[in-house]
Amino acid sequence: EPEVTQTPSHQVTQMGQEVILRCVPISNHLYFYWYRQILGQKVEFLVSFYNNEISEKSEIFDDQFSVERPDGSNFTLKIRSTKLEDSAMYFCATHGTVGYEQYFGPGTRLTVT
């Protein structure tokens, strides 16, 4: 069964450093999302991406965040200058052109020290 993959599984970085989280969506899916989950809390929407541009973003997704699909397969989330409060699990999700079902990757645990 096709699945969403994410790398790395765990990233530790120092405050102020840039990080790039990577996702490989399911191959025929065209809608891509990033969500985050602070430990013990609910999953929160960050951004949606379709047709090589951002469709929607939350107020969490400020100027420190960016997304791109650099090579037609990977989908990346970049945090330019990490803060302590960026520590969370980041999930990539994708869905196809039919239906609303989103398929989540296993997540990247980001720890900012």
Next chain:
Amino acid sequence: QQQVKQSPQSLIVQKGGISIINCAYENTAFDYFPWYQQFPGKGPALLIAIRPDVSEKKEGRFTISFNKSAKQFSLHIMDSQPGDSATYFCAATYSGTYKYIFGTGTRLKVLA
């Protein structure tokens, strides 16, 4: 208006019992309501979903009940098993956005 309220926060059920988790929403534009199951350290996995044109959907031991007038929906897990112990999230979305609004999650523990 974009919130989805979920209860209870945690739930303990005996093996073989019925687990019931409830969600409520305000935005009447929502037209798709999935439930996700999440094990520790893993991503949410789609369990079952419903649209508002039906009042109930069943898949195996999992049933969603939907009450459009009350703007509530619930997940019932019949014959609960220790392997069902996980965190369950309800969510909602609508066409034009597709972003999911998640509930706060319910940590279910099924005792053997």
